[in-house]
Amino acid sequence: MISHRDRNAQRISALDERAEALHLKRGMGIADARAMHPSIDIVEADPEADRRLLEGLADWCDRYTPLVAIDGADGLFLDVTGCTHLFGGERTMLDEILSRFFHQGFDVRAGLAATPGAAWAAARFCGDRIVAGGEEEGLLAPLPLAALRIEPEIRASLESVGLRTAGAVMAAPRAPLARRFGATLLLRLDQALGRLDEAVSPRLPVAPLSVERHLSEPIMLTADIERLVSLLARALKSDLERRGEGARMLALLLFRVDGAVSRIAVGTSRPLREPVLIQKLFHERLAALEQDIDAGYGFDLVRLSVLSAAAFDMQQADLAGEAEDSDADIALFADRIRARLGEAAVLKPVVVESHLPERAVTTVPFSEVPQRRAPPRQRNTPPATVFPPERPIRLFRSPEPIEVPATEMPEGPPMNFRWRRALYRVARAEGPERIAPEWWRRQPGEEEAPTRDYFRIEDSDGRRYWLYRQGLYGASEVPPRWFMHGVFA
Amino acid sequence: MAMTAVARETVFALRRQIAKIEGTLPERLAAPAAVQPGARADTDDGGIAPERTPEITILRRGIAVASPDAFLRTGVERLDAALSGGLPKAALSEIHGTETRDAGAVAGFALSLTSLILRQEPHLPVLWIGTSEIFREAGFPYARGLHGLFGIEPEQLLFSEAPKLVDALWIAEEAARMTALAAVILEIRGSPQRLDLTATRRLHARAQNAGRPVFLLRQAGEAEPTAAPVRLIVSAAPAASRDTIAGPLAGSIGRPAFTVSIGKSRTALPGQFTLEWNPDEHAFEERERATNPVAVVPASGRRTHPAPASGAVLAFPAVGSFAAGDQPSRPQRPAHISPRRAG
Numbered sequence: 001m002i003s004h005r006d007r008n009a010q011r012i013s014a015l016d017e018r019a020e021a022l023h024l025k026r027g028m029g030i031a032d033a034r035a036m037h038p039s040i041d042i043v044e045a046d047p048e049a050d051r052r053l054l055e056g057l058a059d060w061c062d063r064y065t066p067l068v069a070i071d072g073a074d075g076l077f078l079d080v081t082g083c084t085h086l087f088g089g090e091r092t093m094l095d096e097i098l099s100r101f102f103h104q105g106f107d108v109r110a111g112l113a114a115t116p117g118a119a120w121a122a123a124r125f126c127g128d129r130i131v132a133g134g135e136e137e138g139l140l141a142p143l144p145l146a147a148l149r150i151e152p153e154i155r156a157s158l159e160s161v162g163l164r165t166a167g168a169v170m171a172a173p174r175a176p177l178a179r180r181f182g183a184t185l186l187l188r189l190d191q192a193l194g195r196l197d198e199a200v201s202p203r204l205p206v207a208p209l210s211v212e213r214h215l216s217e218p219i220m221l222t223a224d225i226e227r228l229v230s231l232l233a234r235a236l237k238s239d240l241e242r243r244g245e246g247a248r249m250l251a252l253l254l255f256r257v258d259g260a261v262s263r264i265a266v267g268t269s270r271p272l273r274e275p276v277l278i279q280k281l282f283h284e285r286l287a288a289l290e291q292d293i294d295a296g297y298g299f300d301l302v303r304l305s306v307l308s309a310a311a312f313d314m315q316q317a318d319l320a321g322e323a324e325d326s327d328a329d330i331a332l333f334a335d336r337i338r339a340r341l342g343e344a345a346v347l348k349p350v351v352v353e354s355h356l357p358e359r360a361v362t363t364v365p366f367s368e369v370p371q372r373r374a375p376p377r378q379r380n381t382p383p384a385t386v387f388p389p390e391r392p393i394r395l396f397r398s399p400e401p402i403e404v405p406a407t408e409m410p411e412g413p414p415m416n417f418r419w420r421r422a423l424y425r426v427a428r429a430e431g432p433e434r435i436a437p438e439w440w441r442r443q444p445g446e447e448e449a450p451t452r453d454y455f456r457i458e459d460s461d462g463r464r465y466w467l468y469r470q471g472l473y474g475a476s477e478v479p480p481r482w483f484m485h486g487v488f489a
Numbered sequence: 490m491a492m493t494a495v496a497r498e499t500v501f502a503l504r505r506q507i508a509k510i511e512g513t514l515p516e517r518l519a520a521p522a523a524v525q526p527g528a529r530a531d532t533d534d535g536g537i538a539p540e541r542t543p544e545i546t547i548l549r550r551g552i553a554v555a556s557p558d559a560f561l562r563t564g565v566e567r568l569d570a571a572l573s574g575g576l577p578k579a580a581l582s583e584i585h586g587t588e589t590r591d592a593g594a595v596a597g598f599a600l601s602l603t604s605l606i607l608r609q610e611p612h613l614p615v616l617w618i619g620t621s622e623i624f625r626e627a628g629f630p631y632a633r634g635l636h637g638l639f640g641i642e643p644e645q646l647l648f649s650e651a652p653k654l655v656d657a658l659w660i661a662e663e664a665a666r667m668t669a670l671a672a673v674i675l676e677i678r679g680s681p682q683r684l685d686l687t688a689t690r691r692l693h694a695r696a697q698n699a700g701r702p703v704f705l706l707r708q709a710g711e712a713e714p715t716a717a718p719v720r721l722i723v724s725a726a727p728a729a730s731r732d733t734i735a736g737p738l739a740g741s742i743g744r745p746a747f748t749v750s751i752g753k754s755r756t757a758l759p760g761q762f763t764l765e766w767n768p769d770e771h772a773f774e775e776r777e778r779a780t781n782p783v784a785v786v787p788a789s790g791r792r793t794h795p796a797p798a799s800g801a802v803l804a805f806p807a808v809g810s811f812a813a814g815d816q817p818s819r820p821q822r823p824a825h826i827s828p829r830r831a832g
Contacts, residue, residue, distance in 0.1 A: 091583050107606070145671060188733070283544075310644065327669075329667060329668075330614060330647075330667075330669050330670070333664065333667055333669075334647075335665060336663065337649065337663065338661055340656075340659075341651065341656055341660070344650070344732075345649055345651070345656075345660070346647060346648075346649050347647070347648040347650065348644075348647055349630075349632035349643045349646050349648070349650070350643065350644065351633065351643050353631060357631070357633075360633055361631060361632045361633055361643070363629075363648060366647070388637060390634075390637060390638075391631060391633045391634035391637055392593070392628075392631055392634045392734075393593060393596060393597055393600065393630065393631055393634040393635055393639075394592065394593055394596060394627060394628030394629065394630055394634075395628050395629055395630075395631040395633055395634075396628045396629075397624075397625070397628075397629055406597035418546075422590075427727065428740055428741070428742050429742075430740075430741055432740050458727060458728060458743055461724075461725065462724075462725040462726045462727035462728070462746070462748075463590060463591065463593060463594065463725040464593065464725065464728065464742060464745070465593075486628060486631060486634070487592060487593030487627070487628050488593055488597075488634075488745065489593055489594060489597025489599075489600070489638060489745035489766065
């Protein structure tokens, strides 16, 4: 028996058959139940875990249709339009779903109808019923108002005027109903009867293309999975070719025999349709995830979906048959690295117009760089100054504070400094180069950042560093602080 | 030379096979003609291959195994001569820094070499792989600085940061086999166990097959046995002053300078060189004490002489006959006890 806390009282939220046999009811106080039967076993409710379980089941139901939606805390919608014939008709499919759930240890009730509302009512109030199109009215009429998916307040007020079944509501004139009980009631009614369309919003985006293979003998080995991926990718290739597209994002779904579903996604930097290349990407991904994927008793359904596709530019090879494809090589290489080590494994610098050195270059993951077809453009704009300020070749991600005991002049370079607990003697210094904070980026109310005076420093061993002093001597009570920001060649 | 022509043919074919099995490591027994024309006459059995191939070739046991294209010439004749033609282009090359704080100089030297490579392959990208540790300790490459100093466009740069050394090595192995990259720089810190002879051999073999260089930067690392044919030890050298019309500008910090010593090479004897990188020409220049006196920096009270004697001054010594003074007895010396027998 599971309890939950509702308005300062522990109440029963769910209970099994044996507890029901003891005449305990949902919503009853725990104290009352204990008084009736001291030996009952009570577990605290865990809605998070329930939710996770439901999502796991929804994942599993993906094998029947890509359109799976979660309904409330305890229901799933499966839009099986156009899928039933794959499983031998509606009845066979429903039976299979039920028996599979039963063998996994779930007590499931299901209904199948032409509208979500009718299916919902059939599942909850009739059980295992298939409602043919047009029979919704007959199904709903004898059912209580709860079958209409309306809020308890509306239900209570409808009951207070004597409308106790859905049939009674249907028979009543519409206009007064709408005026008195709001538009929701009629909306739900119309949706259940198929007069209005109701869209089931799937919890996962529906892949434009998917290929799958049911296996009579479950597979466990990674090598087998990879072989299957290349088979599926080959099937996918002709579809992609017909659409003139290549895959930008691919997902591999592995349905385990006992219901667990593994989802493995890989992204590509450019549209892809070659089965070999797709297989290579998944090879890296599977190698990286080897520990995380638990094959258990094996996978009995493997599906390869294209989550997003983009137009695939055909490139004409030159006469020798060798297209200039060094870009493609790089993209493929980057994809493989990213498949194994994550999105940020290959970075590309992007130059940004900014005075602040750490803002002037950002790095973005390789895939986000806009694809360029043209060769590197020639810089038409002349540089702002003839001698651009020298910049270090390495920059610390966050400037490291250094201790500067003394400077020759208040605004001058340090004579020596202590960085990472080692003392450096300054042999030569160039500077300062003053870099003021970018006032136009300052948020209103934010304090203005102090200016930085940068110095190029060469220490007594000939190493060159980039230091800066934040703030000015005497400008405020806090003495300025010194930082190490970069290293020169 | 008393053998019959047929027997000689067989011998050479066998030798060629041996050279192939051992890896086409460019080795010099006879110097390239451009460097020292007289040297070829000295080799006893080397007279055959050069006659067949009229262009200059590098000889290995008298058989041509590598053309001068296989070398990246640094442009500094003394260093090129010491390395018998330059750094091998299709190979793993180690560049060591003795301390982490030398990371700027080591990276700068590797990028200078990369910049030289990009002169021939101007549009290919450069991949820089590093562990998170080294990027945290020594700083992340800064694209603006790289562009200003080495002329490498930001669009050409690719960085890869791996949290673990295993991943960095894996990326490097994948990258080393690609011909679409101009160069691969793998930067790590210290002397990890995992980067052993086998791992470097794999990198080296892939670099050889792809024909692209892989630079292995090891910051604060010990000299360990690796498969790289060349190891250079780089540290920062005090820069010369900036040149102005009125002469050197006192107290200024000019072009980057490096002290490079050959830590390991199958062909060269250890030596030390002070190189200066010219960011405008994208070329190395060797600094010679006589022509480029660093005494222009005023020796004020608190400043020491910024340029200690770096390397020995020798005017283009004959290859293979280094003056004794040019071979400082360094700890790396034992690796070269038998440079000619190696391989």
